[in-house]
Amino acid sequence: MNELKKYIVTISFSLIFIALIGVLFYNQSQIRQTPTIYVFDIETDDFYIKDIEFVVLPDYIYVAKQYLEVIGENKVFDGVSYGLSIGENMIVSLSQADDPFHLPDTANGKIYYNTNNLFENMKVSKEDSIHVEIHYKVNGESKDVVGEIKLSDVVKPFTLTGERKPIHLQ
CATH class of the missing domain: 2.60.40 (Immunoglobulin-like)
Known part of the structure; x- marks a missing residue:
């Protein structure tokens, strides 16, 4: 059961990390748009x-x-x-x-x-x-x-x- 919790926590942090990177790239692309x-x-x-x-x-x-x-x-x-x-x-x-x-x-x-x-x-x-x-x-x-x-x-x-x-x- 302890290993299952570690696995879920690891997956959760990985998904949060990937989502944050996606938001960062989106914000950077918006900032860098040429008028x-x-x-x-x-x-x-x-x-x-x-x-x-x-x-x-x-x-x-x-x-x-x-x-x-x-x-x-x-x-x-x-x-x-x-x-x-x-x-x-x-x-x-x-x-x-x-x-x-x-x-x-x-x-x-x-x-x-x-x-x-x-x-x-x-x-x-x-x-x-x-x-x-x-x-x-x-x-x-x-x-x-x-x-x-x-x-x-x-x-x-x-x-x-x-x-x-x-x-x-x-």
Whole structure:
């Protein structure tokens, strides 16, 4: 009977040891995962949304920044709003009343937005798409722009060997 107890204790410790090693390897693989960075520009007929950048880690998305830049001259805006979503999750939602290109913090027809949003418990893959909605009024005319952008098309390469072409949405 004594040998049976030793055998059960030995087997139990062995199973616990194997389970702990498995948990350790799993945790190390999660820590060492490389983040995926997505960077792109959106072009409408009247302005750009440039340097839209977000980083995807397992279960997390971090949205960094973007800026608006007017296209052309003699344009008067009466509000600009836009949203970016992946699936049912909105990752960027900005709205600016009046003319964003003529505010005190605008420089050379550009206005910068530092969103710095962290979203937890979101799973994103390169096969997903970003849904884009842009609403604005320019020179008295209301415009609505809607589109989809595949994430696989906007993955940031490790070396940037040329200029990004903006994605034109109408």
